[in-house]
Amino acid sequence: MIVCSCNVISDGxxxxxxxxxxxxxxxxxxxxxxxxCSPKCGRCARTIRAIMRSALGQDDGAEGSHVCTAACTRACSLVLLQTADEGVAA
Structure with a gap:
């Protein structure tokens, strides 16, 4: 199924x-x-996020959760960024 018609990106x-x-x-x-590619109109972002949550086992609705192994977590720059962001006052 095509989820992004601007870039012709499928769910697969x-x-x-x-x-x-x-x-x-x-x-x-x-x-x-x-x-x-890069986003054009952005209407598919919610659908892509839903596919990501489903594929990565994050269907519980926990925003920003990270489900990698311990080895991945140590090497992942995204986890380091999330940890740094938590210490910033909003």
């Missing part, structure tokens, strides 16, 4: 770039980059 293409590890995209923008 989104799932193909989602693999546990430090290189796994964690945002729709990172999925676009993984697939070699």
């Amino acid at each position: 293409a989104v799932r193909s770039c989602l693999a546990p590890g430090p290189g796994c995209p964690r945002t729709p923008a990172q999925v676009y980059a993984c697939l070699g």
Whole structure:
């Protein structure tokens, strides 16, 4: 099924770039980059996020959760960024 008509991205293409590890995209923008394109109108971002949650086992609705192994967590720059952001006062 096509989820992004601007870039002609299918749900299968989104799932193909989602693999546990430090290189796994964690945002729709990172999925676009993984697939070699960039967002155009942005209407597909919610659908891509839903596919990501489903594929990565995050269907519980926990926003920003990270489900990699301990080895991945140590190497993942996204976890380091999330940890740094938590210490910033909003």
